[in-house]
Amino acid sequence: MVDVAFQQGNLVREASPRKRSSLRASLRRKSTTAFLMTLPLILLISILVLYPAFYSLHLATLNKSMSKFVGLGNFEFLFKRETFWLVVKQSCIFAITAVIFKALIGFIVAHFVHNIPAKGQRKWRGMLLVPWVIPPAMSTLAWLWLFDPSYSAFNYTLSFFGIGPIPWTGEPNWARFTIILVNIWFGAPFFMILYLASLKSVPEQLYEAAAIDGANWWQRIWYVTLPMMRNIIAITTLFSLIVTFANFDITRILTAGGPLDHTHIFATWAFRVGIEGSDIPLGASVSLFMVPILAIAAIFILRDVNKRGNEA
Structure with missing residues (x-):
């Protein structure tokens, strides 16, 4: 009886890491899927926000006629x-x-x-x-x-x-x-x-x-x-x-x-x-x-x- 209980305990300990690894893999798959589904929206927001921001930085370094670089002038x-x-x-x-x-x-x-x-x-x-x-x-x-x-x-x-x-x-x-x-x-x-x-x-x-x-x-x-x-x-x-x-x-x-x-x-x-x-x-x-x-x-x-x- 003691040997059987010991063997069952070993099986439970071996099974729990497998469950945890499978759970982690499932969560990774879901996170990857969620990221891929939101990627088009992320790209759209990046284009609509980042491009105007960097373009404003570029404009701020030009003169009034936008023909000459003036730096921090x-x-x-x-x-x-x-x-x-x-x-x-x-x-x-x-x-x-x-x-x-x-x-x-x-x-x-x-x-x-x-x-x-x-x-x-x-x-x-x-x-x-x-x-x-x-x-x-x-x-x-x-x-x-x-x-x-x-x-x-x-x-x-x-x-x-x-x-x-x-x-x-x-x-x-x-x-x-x-x-x-x-x-x-x-x-x-x-x-x-x-x-x-x-x-x-x-x-x-x-x-x-x-x-x-x-x-x-x-x-x-x-x-x-x-x-x-x-x-x-x-x-x-x-x-x-x-x-x-x-x-x-x-x-x-x-x-x-x-x-x-x-x-x-x-x-x-x-x-x-x-x-x-x-x-x-x-x-x-x-x-x-x-x-x-x-x-x-x-x-x-x-x-x-x-x-x-x-x-x-």
């Missing part, structure tokens, strides 16, 4: 212009402020929707996603009418309270406020829907345990909700930061960079210099300045995400 010229540094400051203020408020509003609204009974959630999700679904150019035109200096619906409403008229797009600080406001209105639903999905994945047992320990609603959010959602918060923040930095249509339609270039961001000023000013290489140089800023933000955010993943 365009960048040196930009460093000496006050307008360029104004654009850098405004782009950072615009992107950081808009992303913070979009994340905050999205988090609050996601909690509101999450606490609604399941039957009513579909209706609220649909209504709250409308600003994000409407094309930005179309919705910004509606906002432009609301801010119109002569027929502003906001100023008409405020006049009943003895306030105004407010120069929404005619004064630098108010113009910046209007652009940030419209961007928040457009982008907050994106945060809301992702945070709502993340909230639904948080186990209820954690909230119950926190309640038993005497935690109030704020402590449950701080010690349970935020730690469970921190990776999705970091990734959505990075994605929104990239999209907001590259935003063009809202600023272009509302103010076109005015008054006196005080609302220009990288995208609109690159268009003004490159297309309207007929200096394509200089416009390409302006647009390339977004890359190091976003790269630094991505390194800090993704490094934090990786660190949290290793700790988990």
Whole structure:
């Protein structure tokens, strides 16, 4: 009996490596198949992203007529212009402020929707996603009418309270406020829907345990909700930061960079210099300045995400 048991044990030990090797081979085959199926899409994205990126680098090294190589001359010229540094400051203020408020509003609204009974959630999700679904150019035109200096619906409403008229797009600080406001209105639903999905994945047992320990609603959010959602918060923040930095249509339609270039961001000023000013290489140089800023933000955010993943 002892010999039989010993032989059976040897057979089990011999069979387990075979199973593991066959499982590894099966996973390799599936990974290879998945890679080959996605390869055409990867190549298409590479062509659509990498080619314009390298072509922009090439353009940034040419003179205005694109007939002579000037190296870093365009960048040196930009460093000496006050307008360029104004654009850098405004782009950072615009992107950081808009992303913070979009994340905050999205988090609050996601909690509101999450606490609604399941039957009513579909209706609220649909209504709250409308600003994000409407094309930005179309919705910004509606906002432009609301801010119109002569027929502003906001100023008409405020006049009943003895306030105004407010120069929404005619004064630098108010113009910046209007652009940030419209961007928040457009982008907050994106945060809301992702945070709502993340909230639904948080186990209820954690909230119950926190309640038993005497935690109030704020402590449950701080010690349970935020730690469970921190990776999705970091990734959505990075994605929104990239999209907001590259935003063009809202600023272009509302103010076109005015008054006196005080609302220009990288995208609109690159268009003004490159297309309207007929200096394509200089416009390409302006647009390339977004890359190091976003790269630094991505390194800090993704490094934090990786660190949290290793700790988990």
